[in-house]
Amino acid sequence: MQQKTRLRVAVIPVAGLGTRFLPITKAIPKEMLPLVDRPIIEYIVEEAFTSGIEKIIFVNSKGKHPIEDYFDYDADEIKFAKKIERLKDSHDIARAITTISIRQHSPKGLGHAILCARPAVEDEPFAVLLGDDVIDADPACTRQLIDVFEANGQKSVVGVMEVPQEATSKYGIVSGKEKKPGLFEVDRLVEKPTPEETPSRFAIPGRYILTPDVFDILEKTNPSVGGEIQLTDALQGLADTSGLLAYCFTGNRYDAGDQVGFIEANIRFALKRDDTREGVKDLIKQIAKDIG
Numbered sequence: 001m002q003q004k005t006r007l008r009v010a011v012i013p014v015a016g017l018g019t020r021f022l023p024i025t026k027a028i029p030k031e032m033l034p035l036v037d038r039p040i041i042e043y044i045v046e047e048a049f050t051s052g053i054e055k056i057i058f059v060n061s062k063g064k065h066p067i068e069d070y071f072d073y074d075a076d077e078i079k080f081a082k083k084i085e086r087l088k089d090s091h092d093i094a095r096a097i098t099t100i101s102i103r104q105h106s107p108k109g110l111g112h113a114i115l116c117a118r119p120a121v122e123d124e125p126f127a128v129l130l131g132d133d134v135i136d137a138d139p140a141c142t143r144q145l146i147d148v149f150e151a152n153g154q155k156s157v158v159g160v161m162e163v164p165q166e167a168t169s170k171y172g173i174v175s176g177k178e179k180k181p182g183l184f185e186v187d188r189l190v191e192k193p194t195p196e197e198t199p200s201r202f203a204i205p206g207r208y209i210l211t212p213d214v215f216d217i218l219e220k221t222n223p224s225v226g227g228e229i230q231l232t233d234a235l236q237g238l239a240d241t242s243g244l245l246a247y248c249f250t251g252n253r254y255d256a257g258d259q260v261g262f263i264e265a266n267i268r269f270a271l272k273r274d275d276t277r278e279g280v281k282d283l284i285k286q287i288a289k290d291i292g
Contacts (some may be wrong), residue, residue, distance in 0.1 A: 005154070007146050007209065008054040009120075010127040012044060013113040015061035015104040020257060029064050030257065031131045035269050036276060040256050041067055043134050046093060051142035053127060055098045057120045059113045061105075071099050109228025114210075115218040123212050125154060128231075130206030132258075134265055136272075137251025141207050148183065148247045149209045156214070156238050157245040158186070159207035161253060165195045171203035172232040174246045176239075182248040186239045191225045191232040202246060204232075205253050214238055 018030030031041040048056055058067060071094045104116045114128060127142050135141040141159055148157050160174055169192050176186040188199050208231075217237035224230050238244045254268065255261030267284070270276040 005124055007125050007127065007149065008052070009057065009124050010048040010053045010055070010129055010142070011057045011059060011114060011117045011121065012041075012048070012129050012131060013059045013104075013110060014041065014064055014067055014131055015059050015107065015113055016132075016257075017061075017107065018257075020259065021262075029066055031064075032066050032070070033256075033262065035134065035256070035262075035265050036273065039070065040134060041070070041131055042093075044129050044131050045071065045097070047135065047140045047142050048127065048129060049093050049097055051127070051140045051146055053097065053142070055100065055120075057117045058099060058101045059104050059116050060101050061103065061107070068099070068101050071097075107228075109223065109226070109230055111218050111221055111229035111231040111234050114231055114234075115215060115229070118215045121212065121215075125149070125156075125209065125211050128206075128208040128210060132256055133206035134254045134256045135205070135207065135249070135251050136254070136268070137249065141249045141251050142209075144249045144251075145207055145209045145247060148245060152245060154211065155243050155245055156211050156235075157209045157247055158204050158235065159249045160184075160202040160204055160246045161248065162201050163203045165198070165201060168193055168195055168198040168201060168203065171205065172230075172235075173198050173200055174202050174204065175199035176246060179245075184246040186235075186244040186246050189232045189236045189239065191230050202248070204246075205255075207249070208235075211238070211242060213242060217241075 014031050018025030021030050032039040035043060045056060100120050102116050102120060104113050129142060145157050145159050173190050173193055174186050175188045176184040178184050190199055214234055217234045221229050221233050224233055235244055254265035256265050267280060270280045
């Protein structure tokens with residue numbers, strides 16, 4: 001009987017160029033753009049941390065050193081953080097998690113970025129969290145997927161959500177047989193299908209739990225959509241061999257890599273906070289009045 005391995009590692013690809021947020025991303029990584037007063041990447045790392053992750057591997061690129069710096073700390077900053085609760089939360093996470101940075105030297109796609117992390121992941125199952133997708137959930141989305149992974153023989157699992165038919169071309173789409181409500185055995189994955197060709201409306205918004213055999217598949221995966229090595233193609237290989245599950249997670253997902261999605265996320269998270277809620281409510285009412 002194969003011994004179960006506790007999932008303790010997460011890969012967070014942060015090598016993207018952030019072209020949708022030019023010109024600001026000429027100087028600032030898109031992952032460091034703020035949701036209220038915390039960078040997007042902190043929400044992603046916090047999700048991993050609250051899900052039980054102990055080691056995070058950032059797959060980065062040139063100009064992304066502010067991310068590494070943000071999750072560093074020194075004695076003086078720790079003393080300062082004790083006086084400001086918002087800083088203390090960030091430092092508690094930074095001190096509790098080991099972070100590793102690996103460089104993706106050229107933009108060859110998400111699948112290639114994941115493959116770059118292989119030396120640090122080694123032979124362990126691991127989570128993947130994409131920094132563009134902020135998911136507000138309790139329990140955390142990654143924790144939900146880990147629970148599904150552990151309850152189903154440690155089979156790889158992707159988080160999915162149902163999207164409108166016209167939006168399928170923005171996502172990797174899965175289809176398969178429903179094992180029980182909200183849980184599917186995946187038989188087909190398609191990267192960004194047209195609404196006319198999509199096999200379903202279940203989209204993957206950037207949360208995965210993968211077994212290490214995906215690395216062997218990625219090494220043999222050829223570039224496809226956009227001339228890049230697509231993780232979706234490797235997931236099809238998992239589905240055809242060791243199997244792949246899709247789970248409809250609970251929670252609200254915001255596309256922080258899109259200008260409108262980023263603005264929505266800022267408003268939603270500001271409304272959740274005691275110190276900003278009322279001011280933002282008044283602002284929304286005033287704007288709504290101004291535009292009629």
